Amino acid sequence: MILEGLARLGRSGLGTLERLGRAHLLLAGMVLGIGAVLRRPGLLIAQLFNIGVLSMLIIGVSGLFVGMVLGLQGYYVLAQFGAAESLGVMVAASLVRELGPVVTALLVAGRAGSALTAEIGLMKATEQLSGLEMMAVDPVRRILTPRFFGGVLAMPLLAAMFSAVGVLGGYFVGVGLLGVDSGSFWSQMQSKVDFHEDIVNGVIKSVVFGVVVTWIALFQGHDSVPTSEGVSRATTRSVVHAALAVLGLDFVLTALMFGE
Amino acid sequence: MMGMGKQRGIEILVGLFMAVGFVALFFLAMQVSNLSAAVNSDGYQLTARFSNVGSLKARSPVSMAGVRVGRVEAVSFDKDTYEAVVTMRIDAATDTIPDDTFANIFTAGLLGEQYVALEPGGSMEYLRDGDEIAHTQSALILEQMIGQFLFSKAGGD
Structure with missing residues (x-):
């Protein structure tokens, strides 16, 4: 009875380790496959279209509304302290440091990551991946690697768009609707937001999130049980794991980057 | 096709x-x-010694007549004189700061951040790269002021 419980614990532990090992082998395979992507940039462009261009609308609209809400809420709080002129700093710093990279990563995980998992999972279920292998084409290099680099490249650009549109949204609400002075909105922002400390760190964050979100999505698809149920479960897991990983990593990265 | x-x-x-x-x-x-402001970092360097810099930090503004003319580059401690050494980078355009200029550390607003304010003297000699501002006044520390105020009140009565 006790032995049975121990054995079950051990089995699940070994299973987790095995999955982790497979995930890292897949990551190594994709990173080493960068040469294949450079030789055939057409594959990468197609994935940049799928992950980047098709996500632009949701990123732009979300960024605008997040920025506008920040402008509104920030104004109400700051106005109580007579510091409404600092609205620009608040909007820009929170977007560039946190909300831009994190919300973009969550949206991309839902919009593009789930699609990647379903696509790869279905390719596996319909034995297209095995078919490629039988034709001596490495499916990791041909199918997964371009998707991986597409995601890694698209994420920081999408996050930058999110933050930029958000700042404009905050400007629209703060200066346009609530009457904060336009000059101090920008000048306070420029004097308090640091290029290296805030912008570059935000970009580094979103590159890390790009790696993590696409890696999880591709691994879940590649490792899915090749049935309709298996693919649907893998898609759910892909979004949940990616969201948890992004939020957890964000805390670690923030602690490393912005601690004094 | x-x-x-x-x-x-x-x-x-x-x-x-x-x-x-x-x-x-x-x-x-x-x-x-602040990248657009940091690009023109081709100005010149001045130093000043203060007995207390309060919460002055690198990148705090340096201003003359309320207009920003440079930024604090570094704040360090001199272990021989027990003074704080503030290194400032002044914009190249502002090259006519007299050598008897007075450097104060002020606070923007009641609880705002601290900055260095330069008050020009009357000398015809100008400060150049690497020079030190001789006349300085330290930051006003709120706790000290309250302490002194209470002390003088107690002494007066």
Whole structure:
């Protein structure tokens, strides 16, 4: 009875380790496959279209509304302290440091990551991946690697768009609707937001999130049980794991980057 | 032929995506952050010694007549004189600071951040790169002022 419980614990532990090992082998395979992507940039462009261009609308609209809400809420709080002129700093710093990279990563995980998992999972279920292998084409290099680099490249650009549109949204609400002075909105922002400390760190964050979100999505698809149920479960897991990983990593990265 | 046209459309859209992404990054760098101000870091360096700098930090503004003319580059401690050494970088355009200029550390607003305010003297000799400002006044520490105020009240009664 006790032995049975121990054995079950051990089995699940070994299973987790095995999955982790497979995930890292897949990551190594994709990173080493960068040469294949450079030789055939057409594959990468197609994935940049799928992950980047098709996500632009949701990123732009979300960024605008997040920025506008920040402008509104920030104004109400700051106005109580007579510091409404600092609205620009608040909007820009929170977007560039946190909300831009994190919300973009969550949206991309839902919009593009789930699609990647379903696509790869279905390719596996319909034995297209095995078919490629039988034709001596490495499916990791041909199918997964371009998707991986597409995601890694698209994420920081999408996050930058999110933050930029958000700042404009905050400007629209703060200066346009609530009457904060336009000059101090920008000048306070420029004097308090640091290029290296805030912008570059935000970009580094979103590159890390790009790696993590696409890696999880591709691994879940590649490792899915090749049935309709298996693919649907893998898609759910892909979004949940990616969201948890992004939020957890964000805390670690923030602690490393912005601690004094 | 249809396939080619579609591929070309995708390429154009991806190109547009990359361009918009880089424009957004450029906007963040130039309009949102202090990079545009940091670019002209070709000014000259001045130092000043204070017995107390309060919470003055690197990148705090240096201003004359309320206009920013430079930034604090570094704040360090001199272990021989027990003074704080503030290194400032002044914009190259502001090259007529007299050598008897007075450097104060003021606070912007009641609880705002601290900055160095330069009050020009009357000398015809100008400070140059690497010079030290001789006349300084330390930061006003709120706790000390309250302490002194209470002390003088107690002494007066």
